[in-house]
Amino acid sequence: MTVLVTGGAGYIGSHMVWQLLDKGEQVIVLDNLSTGFAFAVPDHVTLIEGDFGDQALVTHILKQHDISSIIHFAAKLVVPDSLKDPLGYYLNNVAKARNLIECAVEGGIKHFIFSSTAAVYGEVGDIAVKETALLNPVSPYGRSKLMVEWMLQDTAKAYDFKFCVLRYFNVAGSDPAGRVGQNTRDATLLIKVAVETAIGKRPQISVFGTDYPTPDGSGVRDYIHVTDLVAAHWDALTYLRGGGESLIANCGYGRGYSVFDVINVVKKLSGNDFKVVIAPRRAGDPASYVADASLAREKLKWVPKHDNLEEIVRQSLDWERRQHNRAASSS
Numbered sequence: 122m123t124v125l126v127t128g129g130a131g132y133i134g135s136h137m138v139w140q141l142l143d144k145g146e147q148v149i150v151l152d153n154l155s156t157g158f159a160f161a162v163p164d165h166v167t168l169i170e171g172d173f174g175d176q177a178l179v180t181h182i183l184k185q186h187d188i189s190s191i192i193h194f195a196a197k198l199v200v201p202d203s204l205k206d207p208l209g210y211y212l213n214n215v216a217k218a219r220n221l222i223e224c225a226v227e228g229g230i231k232h233f234i235f236s237s238t239a240a241v242y243g244e245v246g247d248i249a250v251k252e253t254a255l256l257n258p259v260s261p262y263g264r265s266k267l268m269v270e271w272m273l274q275d276t277a278k279a280y281d282f283k284f285c286v287l288r289y290f291n292v293a294g295s296d297p298a299g300r301v302g303q304n305t306r307d308a309t310l311l312i313k314v315a316v317e318t319a320i321g322k323r324p325q326i327s328v329f330g331t332d333y334p335t336p337d338g339s340g341v342r343d344y345i346h347v348t349d350l351v352a353a354h355w356d357a358l359t360y361l362r363g364g365g366e367s368l369i370a371n372c373g374y375g376r377g378y379s380v381f382d383v384i385n386v387v388k389k390l391s392g393n394d395f396k397v398v399i400a401p402r403r404a405g406d407p408a409s410y411v412a413d414a415s416l417a418r419e420k421l422k423w424v425p426k427h428d429n430l431e432e433i434v435r436q437s438l439d440w441e442r443r444q445h446n447r448a449a450s451s452s
Contacts, residue, residue, distance in 0.1 A: 123147040124358070125188045127173040127221065128195030129166075130157030132303045133236065133292060133347055137192060138166060139300055140351040149186045151179070152195065158304050174217025176224055183228035190232040190361075191225055192354055193218070196266075199309050200240065200405040203262035214265035215272075222272055226280050232361040233273065233284040234354055239343075239371070239410045241267040241288060249375050249413040252288070260405035270369065277367045285357035285365075285421075289372040290343040290412050292350055294433040295440040302440030303347075311383055312344065312434060316441045319391035326395065328380050330402035333409075339380035341409040343373035346427035356421040368420055373412025374428045386434050 124141055128134040129150030134157065141148045142163065150168045162168045167186070171178045173195045182188065196214045197203065203210040225233055240263030241256050258264045273284045293312040295302030303313050318326040331338040353372045360368070378386075388394055417423045427433065 122189035123149055123186050125149050125151060125182060125186070125191045127151045127191065127193045128157060128236075130154060130159060130161050130168065131194060132305055133350060134194040135161035135301045136296055136347045137194065137351045137354055138162060139296060140348075140355050142166070144355060149182060149188065151182060156305065161301055161304060172217065174213075174220045176220045179221060179224040180228060183224060183230065188228070188230065190234070190358060191221070191230055192234045192236075192358070193221060194236045196236065198238075198262060200260045200262050201309075201403050203260050203265070204404055207261035210261045210265050211268075214262075215268045218269045219272055222276055226276060226282055231281065231283060232358060233282065234357050234361075235269060235273060235284060235286045237266045237270055237286045237288045237369075238263060239288055239290045239373070239412065241270065242410075244407045246409065249411045250371070251413045252369055252371055252416055259407070262405075274367070283361050283365070284367045285361060286369040287350075287353055287357060287372050287417070288369065289350055289353075290345055290410055292347050293344050293437060294346040294348065294427065295436045297348060297427075297436060299440070299443070302444070303437070304444070311342070311380060312387070312437050313441075315384055315387040316391070316434065316437045318395045319387050319393045319438065320441055322441070324396065325398050326384065327398045327400040328384070329400050329406060331399055332402070335379055335408055337379050337381050340406060341377035341379050341411065343375070343377050343411045344383070344430060344433060345373050345412075346425070346433050349425040349427050352425070353417055353421060353423045356417075356423045360421050365420070368416075370417040370421065371412040371414045372417055372423075373414050374425060375412055375414060377409060377411040378430055383430070383434070386430055387438070390431065390434050391438055
């Protein structure tokens with residue numbers, strides 16, 4: 122059995138590939154390399170450069186490589202960008218996902234795991250959000266993810282097809298073994314931006330909004346280690362293979378840290394007191410996102426092992442420094 126990972130050259134997808142390899146799985150990666158990197162894919166894994174919305178290509182891949190399951194990561198994912206380019210987000214995240222799902226059904230794929238987001242909830246206040254919460258996304262990004270969730274639900278009702286949707290919160294960190302990390306160009310995720318600033322790759326970091334109804338006025342997020350996140354995807358695949366019914370579950374630790382909390386930890390561990398600039402709120406950013414992930418723990422038997430902000434930041438710093446030193450030595 123072979124698993125197709127779309128977006129497998131990207132940040133989370135590349136960690137998923139290593140997780141699957143560690144479990145003894147055969148893996149094929151499909152990525153157009155618009156934001157991913159070929160070097161993030163292990164040498165012995167087949168990387169097919171192409172678009173996951175290309176039905177002819179996907180159909181060929183499913184047949185040629187005897188694909189049994191699909192884990193779908195490929196998507197546009199920056200909230201502010203989605204406000205500027207909603208049609209681009211709906212094309213990439215929704216229309217192309219529809220093509221991929223149709224290929225999966227016609228190709229006899231029984232198990233489909235989808236990378237969704239807490240952004241489907243919209244404003245949730247300061248409580249740990251459950252999967253039963255009102256779905257009210259406030260950005261095209263969140264709406265595009267919710268639309269795919271709906272398509273999967275409808276498809277599962279009509280065909281012999283099971284899915285797991287994992288709604289995750291703020292992903293950070295890197296592979297503890299140092300095999301892969303976050304290489305995103307012009308990254309917007311806070312911890313990535315903060316460690317880049319700490320090592321001098323950026324002149325400063327901006328805090329977008331300090332007037333939120335939170336303890337220190339900055340936004341609060343539930344930061345999940347990427348290794349725990351891909352472990353949840355593996356648990357979801359195991360669950361489906363074991364006959365589990367389709368499921369939608371949150372992935373997070375159930376506690377949040379503010380922007381200032383993160384910046385202070387990065388300053389502490391890096392030993393650098395870098396410049397912080399206060400900026401206005403960004404459209405589409407809620408005050409707080411914290412997960413209630415009890416369903417994933419119960420149904421998927423998911424047991425996170427890296428629930429430690431300092432560990433996440435330390436590994437992010439280590440990865441960023443290695444990348445920076447490698448680039449400097451090759452220039």
